[in-house]
Amino acid sequence: MHIPDGYISPHTSGVLYLASIPLLCLSMRIVRSRIKQSHIPLLALLAAFSFLIMMFNIPLPGGTTGHAVGGVLVAILVGPWPALLAVTLALAVQAIFFGDGGIITLGANIFNLAFVMPFAGYLVFRVLAGRSEPGERRFALAAALGGYAGVNLAAALVGFELGIQPLLHHLPDGTPLYCPYSLSVTLPAMILPHLTVGGLAEALVTGGVVAFLGKYHTELFSYTGTGHGKAAE
């Protein structure tokens, strides 16, 4: 789901950098004013976790591969704004050192995977979790569904960004200049594998870790637990 350089135009990339930079600034402001001292090493741990989990490629229907991202899990543990910073750093290291995802497209990848995925997934989690507490089945199930929703929304967005390229940028005779596939190809190619196996993998990682930590390390849920439940005591 990392868009490589050349698949989307510099214009699209620029727009998504312009969207991502203020979000990152806001993320830093929130880290500055609100993050708990104990959440700083946790943020580092979760950023590294996100980096590592993205190395585990699994076969997807259609002959391609995909991987979990962990963004929604990070958001549940430390909040969506710090999660934006954590996943951004994982994506930046992947792009700069390992050529996984482009440099010009880094803004787009940040927007899709570090912003939309954790925020959307966290929202779904919040709504579904209701007043349930860490350790309860509903809490972990909500986390799993949040992960599922987050990765699917991000996948659809990647499909959209790729698929509009032939519409936006083509030679006078219609030959595409960037991603050559149109929305009718890119959307199903991104969405279908993630609705099935990709989403399931993200749901298992998110729900599994939240279930385990909810049972044995309830204290880690001080972000989502504030206001009610055992974690706030």
Add this chain to the structure above:
Amino acid sequence: MRYRKGWIVLLVLAVLSPLGAIAIGEAWGEWGIEAIEEAVGFKPRGMEKTVESVPGAPIPDYEIPGLEERGLGGAGLILSALLGAGITAGAAFGIARVVRYGRVS
């Protein structure tokens, strides 16, 4: 060390990272430009120009140069995993500390 068990889990994930490279095939829309040419019959001109304009990554595809040829691709992946996770964690810790307290230590 804070969250010691968590760091151990990450170490295990890094050591297991070659398992993540077994899956055959590539992520959709992450092929090289030659593969695109093969699939659609031409190299999209803007894509070609963009790819030429960006410098290559030092460790492309998480394979440490030289190790793959010696049959040590798995070790290369593990090293990349440790290196990448280490840099990511270090950057996150450093940035969060500086933003929060104005200093790293």
